Amino acid sequence: MRLMLSSAIVLGALSLAACGGGESSKPVTPANSNASGTAAKASTGGITGAGASFPQPIYAQWAQDYNAAKGSQVNYQSIGSSGGVKQINAKTVDFGATDAPLSKEDLDKNGLVQFPTVIGGVVPIVNIDGVEPGKLKLDGATLANIYLGKITKWSDPAIKALNPDVNLPDAVITTVFRSDGSGTSFNFTNYLSAVSPEWKEKVGAANSVKWPTATGTAGTAGKGNEGVANFVRTVKNSIGYVEYAYAKQNAMSHVSLKNKAGNFVQPSLETFSAAAKADWSSAPGFGLILTDQADANAWPIASATFILVQAKPQDAAKAKATLSFFDWVYNSGDEAASKLDYVPLPADVKALVRESWKQVVDANGKPVL
Structure with a gap:
């Protein structure tokens, strides 16, 4: 599979757009976005996310595979981590994506739950x-x-x-x-x-x-x-x-x-x-920085990538659909991740993440998943 560097990538039900701040040149033309870098909502059904371009290849593959397996659409726009944080805080997407983990203070301040999906370099x-x-x-x-x-x-x-x-x-x-x-x-x-x-x-x-x-x-x-x-x-x-x-x-x-x-x-x-040999349970919001690790075989610029969701979402059904997608990813997405040279999360870390999803609650305070 060759990753295209043209104006947009659409795999299954996933749309890609690249947008951001001022730049000296514009090699990529945004799609499904406006000039301010605001991610557009999907026009029909499904769930929407926006943010980091680091995981875009695997998110594209997962979206295609999920659509084939479940008939459900996932629309993800690659607008950069800062854009992903901005959009989830603005509640214009169902999930944001960032490679720079948010601190516990920022998570608490903005009412967000953060969890990793894969590790790359x-x-x-x-x-x-x-x-x-x-x-x-x-x-x-x-x-x-x-x-x-x-x-x-x-x-x-x-x-x-x-x-x-x-x-x-x-x-x-x-x-x-x-x-x-x-x-x-x-x-x-x-x-x-x-x-x-x-x-x-x-x-x-x-x-x-x-x-x-x-x-x-x-x-x-x-x-x-x-x-x-x-x-x-x-x-x-x-x-x-x-x-x-x-x-x-x-x-x-x-x-x-x-x-x-x-x-x-x-x-x-x-x-x-x-x-990635680290104690994930010790980091609030799983916010580990993996650069310059001491292991003899470690790649110096390794990184986890993270998802952000609202702890008290306005639409509980969309929140449930979002977590259901990532639950499927944890169960069925490891092979696709490895083929694209991302490291799947260990089983014990996935278990910790699933436990953290109990923080995502509906209007009655009950976990959405």
Whole structure:
């Protein structure tokens, strides 16, 4: 299956739209959305969600499979994590999606219940002639210095020292980053903050940051994982960051990264799983950050992705339908997730999540599911 990077993806009953904040270019034309980045309600039946582009490939597959199995529609719009949080708070969708977990304070303040669906990985991708996937090696400090604008050419000694056997051009590096508020950006910048004190001080970690290379010809912005992938595909000597499914399904050249244990690792189910060895029960709203984990095999920029639902929904039937979909996902969606290189949640974590769904109640205070 090839993940299309065109204006919209419709799988089964799922519609995709990419939209967000201001950007330097518009490689993706939004569908089922308006200019302000507000997700549109589905016109007929089903449930609607909006948010992170990180999990869009698996949400698309799950929606198609669920429609085939149950005859029920799920409409999901990829508008970025910030957009997903905004829409669930505005109660214009049945569920929001974010890769940057909300704190307990924010969940309580806005009356939300949060739970994870799968674990994946953010991967740097490059477009350099002759460089095959996984051949280019980078460590955290070098990656941070590229995005800080301190390393400006692929022939820089720091990159060559890590890649003595790779033929790298004496060419200017173009950095590609997200124009919209993005959980993928949060996890990427969270990692850079962990490995680079200078990045932490000057830029920090957030859904949206002031990119040091955003001015001039050194950088360009794209909407969603789709937009970043599209730019890297078309701009020679560029580097960007996307969820691994976008890189793999489009045969893009990803980077091998040096992890906290000092090992160069490739993105895979195994390295994502190694990063996810954590105590989920200890985190309110399951809000674990999985970047820069110490396991010897851990991918350095692993991430869970999360769903947000109203604890006291206005429409209990829609809330029940939403949780029923994710209950089906937990029962029947693991194989599809693995095929797209996402790590399914362990059975004990799924049990904890199902218990947390009791917080979603109707007008009489009874659990909707």
